[in-house]
Amino acid sequence: MNEEIYDVIIIGAGASGLMMASLLNDKNLKVCVLDSNATIGAKIKVSGGAKCNITNKYLHESNFLGEQDFIKSIFSKFDNNDLLKFLHKNSLYPNLNEKIVKGTYFCNSSNEVISLFKKLTKDIHFKLNTTVKNVEYLENLFCIKTDKNIIKTKKLVVASGGKSFANLGASDIGFKIAENFGHRVQTLNPALVGFTVQKDQFWFKELSGLSLNVKIKVDGKTVVGDMLFTHKGCSGPAILTTSLYWKKGKFSIDFLPSKDSYLPKRFKKAIKELDIDIRNYEISPAGNYGYTKAEVTKGGISTPEINVENMESKLQKDLYFLGEVLDVTGELGGYNFQWAFSSAFVCSQNIMNKI
Ligand SMILES: Cc1cc2nc3c(=O)[nH]c(=O)nc-3n(C[C@H](O)[C@H](O)[C@H](O)COP(=O)(O)OP(=O)(O)OC[C@H]3O[C@@H](n4cnc5c(N)ncnc54)[C@H](O)[C@@H]3O)c2cc1C
Structure with a gap:
């Protein structure tokens, strides 16, 4: 040998x-x-x-x-x-x-x-x-x-x-x-990864491709940055960092984090029929995109x-x-x-x- x-x-x-x-x-x-x-x-x-x-x-x-x-x-x-x-x-x-x-x-x-x-x-x-x-x-x-x-x-x-x-x-x-x-x-x-979502967030799919500046609260941490809606759920820099801290259960998203924030028409249309709190929207992901x-x-x-x-x-x-x-x-x-x-x-x- x-x-x-x-x-x-x-x-x-x-x-x-x-x-x-x-x-x-x-x-x-x-x-x-x-x-x-x-x-x-x-x-x-x-x-x-x-x-x-x-x-x-x-x-x-x-x-x-x-x-x-x-x-x-x-x-x-x-x-x-x-x-x-x-x-x-x-x-x-x-x-x-x-x-x-x-x-x-x-x-x-x-x-x-x-x-x-x-x-x-x-x-x-x-x-x-x-x-x-x-x-x-x-x-x-x-x-x-x-x-x-x-x-x-x-x-x-x-x-x-x-x-x-x-x-x-x-x-x-x-x-x-x-x-x-x-x-x-x-x-x-897996971490620094996108989330798949449950039925309550299936409206995310309609917004696939849209990116919004958000503030997320997860496990005692605050994450500010862009969130991207995808056909499977959500991704983008703010979500990737959220995946690091998320264990299981809920995290909350503020879709209007600053005075300068505004909600695009597409977003307003998607949430029109839904009763959601856009300053404190709670989500429990189904899982993530994996390794x-x-x-x-x-x-x-x-x-x-x-x-x-x-x-x-x-x-x-x-x-x-x-x-x-x-x-x-x-x-x-x-x-x-x-x-x-x-x-x-x-x-x-x-x-x-x-x-
Ligand atoms: C798509 C992508 C983009 C990224 N972008 C960034 C970024 O911009 N900034 C940042 O800070 N981090 C980024 N990261 C994370 C970063 O790449 C890793 O955290 C970092 O490379 C870890 O360094 P490491 O030396 O521990 O491992 P690695 O850089 O992963 O190196 C490990 C090496 O070990 C080898 N290896 C594994 N198993 C075996 C085996 N059995 N036998 C022989 N060789 C083996 C692998 O082939 C690999 O080359 C990114 C990761 C990915 C996947």
Whole structure:
């Protein structure tokens, strides 16, 4: 059998895995990145309408679901300003564009982010078209079984993301690895996703394609932004963020959130025969569009079992977890890439110190 031993293996050539590899590229380390896709950064490529919404001016732990102290501590080491500085240093200048969501920074093209990571990882060994099946720990080495062979490493970084968008390489391997090493995985659900509706909201279908500025109250949070009516229910930026906080039961929509708001004729016509409170319209979604349409997976590896100083498992030495695989999920607006990059930064600094 063909066996190789690396210092560090990173599972996932997505946002967090690429940042991690870039930061380890400086050192004379034997690092390998594995990914089932044929190319790197599949989600980066399609993100933000191919312009990659890379971070947010108003980054704060309260924009995330997850353990607030844990998230705060990671951002205290690498936040949105540090990310922008890192990008500027590498001649990439994202623009503030607040047309859709407050505080969002977009790149000119997501390809420039991928090109940057290609440049920064030139000394890293990539094994693409390689799917990880299973991991075991034997005689102080991680043995990674792939669809091709077994590869061994002293340190293993799991940056394999969530379950959303399987057509872009997503799988549940990170959660399985964590569970095999005794970690708890908090319930997984699609998030940043549209809702399907129940009979009471079938009038939404008549308005398919219409977008309205609304204020939504959900589980103690207030979300302001555009809501899009669709043939299946509702979507748009405000609804996507609502899906992050919605558990089950009702949330309420204010269709006239400000003095400048007005209701389009189509909307007035659709609600004419209905007795609804347009300032406090309550809805209980039937469900959501699922993992094929969800931008992220909420839930994940429980963070009290992860060392906040270096992202290492508290249950298995030399095993690290980054990005979306953890129980940390951000709102729509560049928060999830920032989390992926910040967690990678914290991990990379500490791996460098230890090798
Ligand atoms: C359509 C879309 C648009 C988005 N737009 C934005 C945006 O504009 N801004 C933002 O902040 N966030 C956005 N997101 C969310 C963001 O892409 C993710 O939160 C982020 O990429 C997570 O980073 P990660 O490194 O944890 O995982 P990923 O970037 O998903 O990387 C995980 C990698 O692991 C690989 N992998 C998985 N399983 C295996 C396996 N078994 N073997 C080998 N490799 C494996 C995958 O192929 C993938 O390349 C978007 C998501 C989607 C789906």
